[in-house]
Amino acid sequence: xxxxxxxxxxxxxxxxxxxxxxxxxxxxxxxxxxxxxxxxxxxxxxxxxxxxxxxxxxxxxxxxxxxxxxxxxxxxxxxxxxxxxxxxxxxxxxxxxxxxxxxxxxxxxxxxxxxxxxxxxxxxxxxxxxxxxxxxxxxxxxxxxxxxxxxxxxxxxxxxxxxxxxxxxxxxxxxxxxxxxxxxxxxxxxxxxxxxxxxxxxxxxxxxxxxxxxxxxxxxxxxxxxxxxxxxxxxxxxxxxxxxxxxxxxxxxxxxxxxxxxxxxxxxxxxxxxxxxxxxxxxxxxxxxxxxx
Numbered sequence: 001x002x003x004x005x006x007x008x009x010x011x012x013x014x015x016x017x018x019x020x021x022x023x024x025x026x027x028x029x030x031x032x033x034x035x036x037x038x039x040x041x042x043x044x045x046x047x048x049x050x051x052x053x054x055x056x057x058x059x060x061x062x063x064x065x066x067x068x069x070x071x072x073x074x075x076x077x078x079x080x081x082x083x084x085x086x087x088x089x090x091x092x093x094x095x096x097x098x099x100x101x102x103x104x105x106x107x108x109x110x111x112x113x114x115x116x117x118x119x120x121x122x123x124x125x126x127x128x129x130x131x132x133x134x135x136x137x138x139x140x141x142x143x144x145x146x147x148x149x150x151x152x153x154x155x156x157x158x159x160x161x162x163x164x165x166x167x168x169x170x171x172x173x174x175x176x177x178x179x180x181x182x183x184x185x186x187x188x189x190x191x192x193x194x195x196x197x198x199x200x201x202x203x204x205x206x207x208x209x210x211x212x213x214x215x216x217x218x219x220x221x222x223x224x225x226x227x228x229x230x231x232x233x234x235x236x237x238x239x240x241x242x243x244x245x246x247x248x249x250x251x252x253x254x255x256x257x258x259x260x261x262x263x264x265x266x267x268x269x270x271x272x273x274x275x276x277x278x279x280x281x282x283x284x285x286x287x288x289x290x291x292x293x
Contacts, residue, residue: 008072009072014069016067018065019071020053021045021071023042025037030144032143033171033205062093067100070100070102073105075108076104077105077108084120087124102128103130104129109158126165127197134187136187137186156168169201170231172204172219172224192235200245201228203246220282228251228253232264236261239257
């Protein structure tokens with residue numbers, strides 16, 4: 001059976017997936033806001049270990065596996081030859097397998113050529129979860145993302161051109177109060193350019209990132225909802241599915257573009273108006289800790 005080095009993270013949409021942890025930690029692991037892998041030194045697990053874990057799945061369960069998720073933080077950084085061997089083993093072992101997913105950092109995408117991505121896609125690597133965080137270069141520099149918005153757009157488009165679906169995340173409140181509007185507008189512009197299949201919003205956490213949180217003039221709930229509304233008003237992708245169903249969010253939004261654009265804007269406005277009924281709620285700063293991550 002798979003061996004996990006905790007903590008283990010996966011996207012909400014991979015809740016029913018079988019997870020194999022082919023890398024430990026995150027090869028980038030420099031983002032100031034992120035505490036997910038700070039206690040886990042990065043390493044790539046040998047392919048032989050992963051193949052043994054795949055073979056260890058009982059035969060009685062193999063026909064039930066339709067989706068597999070490859071962890072940790074940016075499993076796409078795994079060397080292509082070894083990753084192809086793992087993907088081939090997954091298809092051979094699980095006859096009902098329809099797709100494999102993985103996190104992909106900007107750093108991991110620099111390790112793959114368009115040809116390599118097309119090869120991996122043919123081996124059922126069908127979706128990558130990509131942490132944009134912000135489309136605003138000032139914010140990206142502040143969080144030490146290590147890549148500009150333009151560079152990340154080029155990387156994302158390369159994956160899309162290879163036929164791999166993208167699920168992109170951005171973080172409300174990441175820019176603080178001073179650049180909230182710039183963060184929202186630039187992020188919307190990035191999504192409009194790349195048109196990922198999925199776009200998800202999270203809200204800034206407080207977990208293993210004390211220095212960053214202390215350096216930030218944090219947004220109130222009113223400002224966070226205003227930031228979300230600003231983003232929605234500038235968001236006009238040709239096609240994407242928007243979600244803000246992560247546990248960190250207190251404003252839940254779900255819809256498809258372009259069909260639901262006006263309805264989503266109206267939903268955000270109504271939620272803001274409804275929250276006015278609760279004195280003090282909107283002008284408080286949300287505190288998200290260990291239990292929300």
